[in-house]
Amino acid sequence: MKHSEEIRQRGLWRRPELTALSLLTALALHSQPALAQVPDSLLPRNLSPWGMFLNADIVVKAVMIGLAFASLVTWTVWLAKTIELRVARSRALRRIRMLEEGNSLMDATHECDTARDAVAQLVLSTAREAELSDGIVDDGFKERVALRLERVEAAMMRQISRGTGILATIGATAPFVGLFGTVWGIMNAFIGISESHTTNLAVVAPGIAEALLATALGLVAAIPAVVIYNHLARVIAGYRALLGDASAQLLLLISRWQRSRGVVLPRAAE
Numbered sequence: 001m002k003h004s005e006e007i008r009q010r011g012l013w014r015r016p017e018l019t020a021l022s023l024l025t026a027l028a029l030h031s032q033p034a035l036a037q038v039p040d041s042l043l044p045r046n047l048s049p050w051g052m053f054l055n056a057d058i059v060v061k062a063v064m065i066g067l068a069f070a071s072l073v074t075w076t077v078w079l080a081k082t083i084e085l086r087v088a089r090s091r092a093l094r095r096i097r098m099l100e101e102g103n104s105l106m107d108a109t110h111e112c113d114t115a116r117d118a119v120a121q122l123v124l125s126t127a128r129e130a131e132l133s134d135g136i137v138d139d140g141f142k143e144r145v146a147l148r149l150e151r152v153e154a155a156m157m158r159q160i161s162r163g164t165g166i167l168a169t170i171g172a173t174a175p176f177v178g179l180f181g182t183v184w185g186i187m188n189a190f191i192g193i194s195e196s197h198t199t200n201l202a203v204v205a206p207g208i209a210e211a212l213l214a215t216a217l218g219l220v221a222a223i224p225a226v227v228i229y230n231h232l233a234r235v236i237a238g239y240r241a242l243l244g245d246a247s248a249q250l251l252l253l254i255s256r257w258q259r260s261r262g263v264v265l266p267r268a269a270e
Contacts, residue, residue, distance in 0.1 A: 052206070052209055052210045052213050055206070056185065056210045056214075057184065057185060059181070059184050060181045060184055060185045060210060060214055063178065063180060063214050063217075064217050066177065067174060067177060067178060067214070067217040067218055067220070067221045068217065070170045070174055070221045070225075071217075071220060071221040071224070073170065074167060074221065074224055074228060075224070077163050077164070077166060077167055077228070078224075078232070080163065081163060081164065085236065085239060088117065088239060089235075089238075089239055089242065091117040091118075092118060092119050092243065093242065095112070095117070095120065095123075095246060096119065096242065096245055096246050098111065099123075099246065099249035099250065099253070100249060104253070105126065105130070105250070105254070108123045108253075109123055109124065109127040118152075118153075118156040118160075118243055119242075119243065121152050121155075121156065122153070122243070122246050122250060123250065125149065126145050126148065126149065126250050126254070128148075129144050129148050130145075141254070142255070145250070145254060149250065149251075153240070153243045153244070153247060156243060157243070160236060160239060164229060164232050167226075167228055168229050170222065170225040171223075171225035171226035174218045174222035175215075177218055178214045178216070178217055178219065178221075178222075179214075179215055180214075181211065181215070181217075182212055182214050182215045183211075184214075185207060185208070185211025185212075186208060186211045188207060188211075189211060192207055
């Protein structure tokens with residue numbers, strides 16, 4: 001009433017814009033003491049990712065450290081498997097070109113005598129079966145060679161695929177691990193609200209931000225793991241096709257020798 005009388009006395013009612021401004025100023029002055037003041041000790045000092053990590057709960061910190069380690073493992077596996085697959089693919093292509101040139105199995109066996117790559121193992125396995133069969137080339141020999149090649153190919157695929165399973169595990173579990181850290185952090189944020197007896201956003205927001213940081217790290221670890229796993233799966237499938245081509249070339253060599261007479265198949269090197 002006092003402010004209304006002052007406005008009426010000064011004639012501000014004739015100027016609507018000044019009247020509204022004066023009313024808002026008066027209301028702000030009267031309502032200012034009613035606002036809850038947040039103690040400086042409750043306000044966050046550093047809201048950077050590193051600062052939020054340092055201020056987080058021990059459980060949330062453990063979740064973040066685990067997710068960071070999982071991300072490091074993901075990129076390490078990608079680098080190691082990329083180099084391994086590139087070298088293996090290069091050697092397989094070189095061996096396949098050698099078999100496609102029409103060389104005999106004896107020449108291929110001598111060239112692969114000391115090698116340990118996948119195609120060399122296929123050649124040596126074929127020569128070993130020829131030794132066990134006493135050089136007799138028939139339909140049964142071809143079936144036994146095909147079985148040996150299939151087993152060697154499966155063994156080489158298990159070896160080249162080693163380490164990729166962890167990428168699938170990280171891609172599937174990292175989001176849920178980050179979600180666990182977020183749930184735990186939000187629980188602590190609500191506990192802090194009850195202990196500080198205030199619902200001011202400046203007090204609540206830092207705890208929620210720290211909790212959401214765990215989910216962000218979970219996505220950072222999971223998304224590259226899934227992408228890298230799918231990429232390596234495609235490359236490994238292409239490498240398996242190369243081993244299949246090498247096996248087909250060996251069976252073709254055996255078929256040519258089966259049509260020839262007086263040809264002695266090589267024995268595996270001892």
